Amino acid sequence: MRHAEKKIRSEKAKKEIKDESSTMIAKRNHIRVFVASTVYNFEYQLKQIYEQLDSYGYDVLMSHKGTILLDSLQSNLKNCTDGVEECDVFVGFIRPDYGSGVLDKGGKSITHFEFETAFNRNIPRFVLADYRVEFTRALFKDSFVIEDMTSKKIDFDKISFEDNGVMDTRCIRMYNEAIKDKERPASKRTGNWVQPYISYDDIKMHLESQFKYPERVQKLIDKSKGIEI
Numbered sequence: 001m002r003h004a005e006k007k008i009r010s011e012k013a014k015k016e017i018k019d020e021s022s023t024m025i026a027k028r029n030h031i032r033v034f035v036a037s038t039v040y041n042f043e044y045q046l047k048q049i050y051e052q053l054d055s056y057g058y059d060v061l062m063s064h065k066g067t068i069l070l071d072s073l074q075s076n077l078k079n080c081t082d083g084v085e086e087c088d089v090f091v092g093f094i095r096p097d098y099g100s101g102v103l104d105k106g107g108k109s110i111t112h113f114e115f116e117t118a119f120n121r122n123i124p125r126f127v128l129a130d131y132r133v134e135f136t137r138a139l140f141k142d143s144f145v146i147e148d149m150t151s152k153k154i155d156f157d158k159i160s161f162e163d164n165g166v167m168d169t170r171c172i173r174m175y176n177e178a179i180k181d182k183e184r185p186a187s188k189r190t191g192n193w194v195q196p197y198i199s200y201d202d203i204k205m206h207l208e209s210q211f212k213y214p215e216r217v218q219k220l221i222d223k224s225k226g227i228e229i
Contacts, residue, residue, distance in 0.1 A: 026057035029214040031221070034061040034068075034087035036114040038099035045200050052204060053091075056211050061087055077101055080110050081117045088221050090118035091207075094129040094175050094194070096136075098168040112174055119177070124220040126210055127178045128195045128203060137172045 033053055037046060046064045053060045061068045061083045068083035084090060092115050101110030108116075118125055142153075162168050176182070180192040197203050211217060 026055065026214070028059075029057040029218070031058050031089060031214060031217060032061055032087045033058045033089045033091060033211075034084050034114070034118070035091045035093075036084070036111055036118070037064075037093035038095050038097045038109070038111050039064050040097045040099075042093070042095060042097075045203065048200060049091075049203065049207065052207055053211060057214055058089075058211065077103075077110050077113060081113055084114050084117040085121070088123065089217060090121075090123055090125045092118065092125070092127045092178075094127065094133055094171055094178065096130055096132050096167045096171055098162065098170045109170070112170070115174060115178070122224050124217065124224060125191060126195070126206075127193070128197050128206060129175055129178070131196050131198045132167060133171050133175050134196050136167050136169075137175060140172075 035046070035049060035053070039046065043064070046062065050060050050062055050065050050067075059067075063080055063083070068079060069086075070079050071082070074082070092111075099109035099111040101113075102108065115127075146152075162170060175194065178192065178194050180189045183189050183192075195206050197206070
């Protein structure tokens with residue numbers, strides 16, 4: 001008898017957990033969210049990011065998960081930038097790794113092109129940066145070199161350390177573009193928010209804050225299109 005009661009309680013608990021988890025999955029809203037990021041050492045986080053946005057009902061476009069539409073007559077770069085052209089919202093991650101797809105010496109990575117494509121479109125954008133990118137930028141921003149007893153400010157645009165497995169200066173240039181570092185005066189800059197993160201928990205909190213309520217995101221999309229709300 002006790003065994004039967006325990007079994008019933010166990011089955012009831014399983015049903016309650018199942019019902020609770022099913023209610024957490026939001027209705028599909030078909031808002032297309034493109035996620036741009038380098039992949040190396042970030043595979044697990046990208047999986048979590050995909051699942052989080054998907055649970056809110058969004059159609060997540062992410063090359064790592066194979067959810068961007070492909071055209072076999074086009075290059076990998078064109079397939080990715082077309083995904084950005086077709087999305088409603090852009091989410092980008094700036095990390096210490098610059099990424100692949102650099103076809104020419106001094107050229108840009110696929111992720112960098114995805115960012116540029118998004119910046120050229122008037123769509124809602126959400127950019128997050130690894131704290132190491134911010135730290136390295138701050139380290140060099142107001143640094144000096146001493147030559148012949150004279151202090152000379154370092155011109156960051158002339159500094160380059162790439163593909164070293166620790167930090168790529170091209171990522172810092174991406175960060176500067178995202179915060180619109182060269183636009184003056186700074187008070188007139190718009191769309192230049194970059195959210196720093198240390199751990200996945202930081203990413204999760206920011207995405208939840210911005211994407212949990214699709215109605216708000218849809219209002220941002222309508223606003224970017226000039227549709228009166």
